[in-house]
Amino acid sequence: MKSFAKFIKRLTAWMLFLICIALCLYCAVSAAFPLDHYELIKKYSGEYELDTATICAFINAESHFDSRAQSHKGAKGLMQIMDNTALWAAEEIPIENFKLEDITDPDINIHIGCWYLNRLTSQFDGDKTLIMAAYNAGSGNVTGWLYNEDYSADGKTLDKIPYEETEKYVKKINFYEKVYRLLIKVNFYE
8 A cells, every 4th residue: 555655646746747847848938939919920921922930930030029129220020120121011012101110010010021021932932041031131132142153053042141140040930930830730829
């Protein structure tokens, strides 16, 4: 009887330990891969034929889902939109009565960010590496790299990304996208 009671105590201790590990893991994943504004992400990713996990990855990499985020270069909001991009997008989409202070509004920011990613997708024929690099370094830089034999042998794909920050950014987006795709698939956020 004592051995059975000892077994139950050990089993209980192990169960509590595993529950604690699971809770810690859940908290760590939730902190590293937040997901706010999912309905807006689904709405605009659908409207612009983009993958929701990809949009989540961009938002996490750009602002960690902080709608008030602002970079030292002046990019704002969830998807870190620059003022000139916001004004251009608001005119092209169009967004009526748009003011620059609206860029931190999650609805407007995600809308513009998805519109811009759709433009980059068209410009770079859906090449994910080029799209991600262009979002970070600018489409003009990426186009220039494609014309430079040091970075592109065929003029269509990048063999090397000359900016270390952009190279790390592309790797980060690819990783985040895989994680978000898995977490969404297993209904982690529900």
